[in-house]
Amino acid sequence: MLKFTLRRLAYVPVSLLFVSAVLFTVLRLTGNPIDTYLDINRTDEQVAALTKRLHLDQSLPVQFLIYLKDVLSGDFGQSLQFGEPAIHVVLERAGASIQLVTAALLIAAIIGILAGMACAVFKDKLPDFLISTLAVAAQSMPSFWLGILLIQFFAVQLRWLPTSGRGGWENLVLPAFTLAAYLLPNIILITRTSMLETLREQFVVTAIAKGLSGRQVLFRHALPNALNPIISFIGLQIGRLMGGAIITETIFAWPGIGRLMIGSIFQRDVPVVIAGVLIVSVVIVVANLAVDILLSINDPRIRLD
């Protein structure tokens, strides 16, 4: 287990180094932070001072090495636009992203697994047909459209929930459901397929023959055996949603990492972009580890070493 964990972690710095180098080069080559930060009324002295501070007078590889040296000593650089340490800026937003993604995954997992099981149990009957059709329809629904629809209905018409912003649990409901709706179809379809396979297995037939109730057969015997593909799928989505829920974050004015990263890319705020990638990577690594551990607990045949 420990060996496995260490091996997985060893890849992280290598890939981060590669990603940082690419990001650094692309962001520097396509825009100048002085242009995005200083007003066009700037003076030559200001340009000179900022050029020196950001080492823009050095060659690109040298600039990257200077940046790398600071990173290795734990300093991810000062964000030009925020005027504070980049890592602080990112961590402040990470909480909001983790909250949103966790809520969305929970909603999607609970509803998705239950609906998928219903499809499997009532295969080719009305519930299966209805749920599968809805799942396909949901997959073709863009989140900006669904988000605005939910706002109009629950916030403007019914006034049950706030339109946007981060605050109490009531602020979380609409964005979490919007994000969950994007995951739901896949979870339903994966659960359906996996359950159908499991329900054909010998041990399920045996369990039914033993006279166990339908609920016991489904939840105690079939579900745990059908669960692994679903856990893997959800694990993969965590990283994607952490930095990639930009549309949902924008519609609901949710102060997450996705919006921060897009803004920072436009501003050519290199320290924030790279610190953001780092934090998202850490979350992905932790999530993958958790998934592997969950898989091995659920199915002891999977060994981690």
Added chain:
Amino acid sequence: MGIAACSLAFVLGGVILVSAPASAQQKVLTVGAATFPSSLQTGVASFTSESLILQTYDPLVMRDNEGNFVPALAESWESKSDTVWRFHLRKGVKWHDGKEFTAEDVKFTIDRVIDPQTAYGYLGRIGQVNGATVVDPYTVDISTKAVFPILSKGLADIAIEAKHYYDEVGVEVPKRKPMGTGPFIAVNWVPGDRYELTANKNYWRGAPKVDKLVIRQIPEAATRIAALISGEVQIIEEVPVDVIAEIESSKRARVISIPTSAAMVLTYDTRRPPFDNPKVREALDYAVDKEVIRNEILKGKGEILQGQLLTARTFGYNPNVKARPFDPAKAKQLLKEANFDFSKPVAIMTQSGKYLSDVDISNAVAGMLRNVDIQANVSVVESAVYLKQWSALEMGPIYMVGWYSLNDADFATIWYTEGAKRSVWKNAEYEKLFVEARSTNDQATRDKAYQRMMEIMHAENPSMFLFGIPSVYAASNKVKNFGAAADKILRLEAVSID
């Protein structure tokens, strides 16, 4: 999604509780802003930043919503010589921590602004200043390197900061917790989300009419409007013109707009064919139906620029210069005389969302140019790429830009001078007049010079002068005394809620 919605309705139906307002007596004003600055540091050269900054700070001289300059922390000022201005400060003004505002604070601020290490974005507004001297606690002299007639106007964007606060907390704390003399006191700043403030009951212009102010960032326009109609926020900024009808039909809110001093123009690369030929530039001006674009895209808001860079209320505007009429036949004839092969595509470069309806307007112009057989197309680029190409003065044949004149011709006309390195058009008389206008404190001489410069621009067409961009807000019907601001800065101390 169907399942999601059903479950949502089910879950909510059971457990929903609408949170009650924190206190019935407290009047809270909530504003939905489209964009937020990254921090509350002063001097970041953007209107979104300045709009938040000026909730807690005051300048020496301030603009009102219409753009007029009125005394703020300075009660009056006069020139002591060509290069020294004396400012008489308002007495009895208190910082939010109760200490008194004095000339030391003004000197501290000016020194901070002009220090290149501060990277103060708005330094250019007072670019000629070389220092401040304290005469007595309520008098300060500001000296300039050369004659600088726009000093008092430029000072409107310089927030005066407290020397003792920086001495106590250093330079980092004020970026998150600003402390000024302004109408509201900073309480909580959450980047990308909200800015919470409380009323400064001792504000020198009178206490604000609300107890608390919350400015929230709601980037998506549809959500901003939903928040306004649902009553979550009472004022919203940056209302897209195509939803004005939707807001007004809600009967819960109204749209308030004002022309700004920002001129939206399409600038040509006058170094290269075909736009090195003044006849071609003039032809294009005839080819574009500005009235139609204003009515259809801007829904009648904003003003058509009258063949010049300045909007009608700006100092230096020439009332005798008029926009060319829409006359495609004349355009075609001029193009024929210019005898240039227009079969090759001509790109109009623009950013998306930088100015109101920028991409739509560019597309409309391109379509009208195609009607006179110029193969125009629109190239939308991201801001950093745009700025990089702009710095290199390589923007392609035509590009869209907006110039704020802030009610003085100097601020906008400078961008067509050679020294400013922002456009490639050159005109010796224009250059001479610009220097002349900047070298005197005599307003009549300045006005005359600018008016002549507007005539030159009209004759030469360095840019196609399109529109004075409107600034569009919407406010709940419960809100009283809110005015749209030509400079996009929220002025909220007089605003009350029923």
